[in-house]
Amino acid sequence: MTRDEFMGRLRRGLVGLPTRTAAEIAADYGQHFDDGAADGRTEAEVAEALGDPDRLARELRAEAGARRWDQEQNPAAAAGAIFGLIGLGAIDILILLPIVFPVFGAVIAMLMTGVGVFIAGGFALVVGPFFGGPGGVLAAILFGIGLMGLGLFMIGLMALLTKWLIDATVWYARLHYRVLKPALEPSNNRSQD
Incomplete structure (x- = not known):
């Protein structure tokens, strides 16, 4: 493979990364x-030593996504990290998906339920005192505040759990890649023995 072919395939594989990052790579x-x-x-010797440019691009994209998640920790960075790591272990994902989808689901x-409970608490806080329920106005206000607090607790807990799950997924994918990388690479060592 020539330098131009290798670099062309590598650049095509890096599409989607920030322009500066792709240019540096x-x-x-x-x-x-x-x-x-x-x-x-x-x-040709240099290209062979560097390996498959398509696989290399997938590895670099996955690592860039994982690094971005480590730095930013926002929904876009999480999606980038997960999709980049999915590109590395397509077969492994078939095993992992039955576990991951129900947990994330x-x-x-629960996150959406927390939002619903918070909204219901706001509704109870505003409208409850006008209905004259048991305990009077104070009970309705306290009930609304309690529901809003429960909703905030659920939202915060699920947001924290989501962050932990994304961190665990990135950790697992990095570990899995490090373990499988020697098996996936061409056996240059055997040919030299």
Whole structure:
């Protein structure tokens, strides 16, 4: 594979990363070709040593997504980290999805329930005193405040649990990738023995 073919495939694989990040990565891998040429190696030898540019791009995208999640921890960064890591372990995802979807689904359902309880508490706080229920106006106000507090607690707890689950997913994917990486790479060591 020539330098242009390798770099073209690598750049196509990096589409979606911030332009500056993709340019830095491309420049770094371009430097590998320059160093190889200075050492008297052909472009094909350097490209073979670097590996498959498509797989390399997936790995770099996944690592960039995980680093972004470590730095920003917002919904966009979480999605980027999870989708980047999904690209690395497509087969593993088939095993992980039956576990992950119900857990994330339950957390999202509880988060939405917390929002609903908070809204119901606000409604009870505003409208409750006008209905003259048992305990009077004070009981209606306290009931509304209590429901709003419960809703806030549920929202905060589920937001924290969501963050922990995303951290655990990123940790698992990084660990899994480190364990499987030697098995996925071509066996250069065996050919040298």
